[in-house]
Amino acid sequence: MTDLERKIYRILYNMSRFRKNPSMEELKRKTGKDEASIRKAVKNLMSRNELEWDKEKQEWRFK
Structure with missing residues (x-):
């Protein structure tokens, strides 16, 4: 990271x-x-499954 x-x-x-x-x-x-730069970093976090967006609850989930 x-x-x-x-x-x-x-x-x-x-x-x-x-x-x-x-x-x-x-x-x-x-x-x-x-x-x-921020968007790229968030996409990298999401691609490694360290971060996930919950569409229903409109909140982030962390691994």
Whole structure:
């Protein structure tokens, strides 16, 4: 897991504990990265099954 992936994972995990999904703007502000880098990191996490989006509950699931 890269540093950016780890950072995004921790942000999503911590915010999901309070039932809040961060917006792209919040992720950009908290990571200091652009949208393309963030999307790529999230896709990498999802492809390795470390992160999953639950469409019914509209929340992240963590492995």
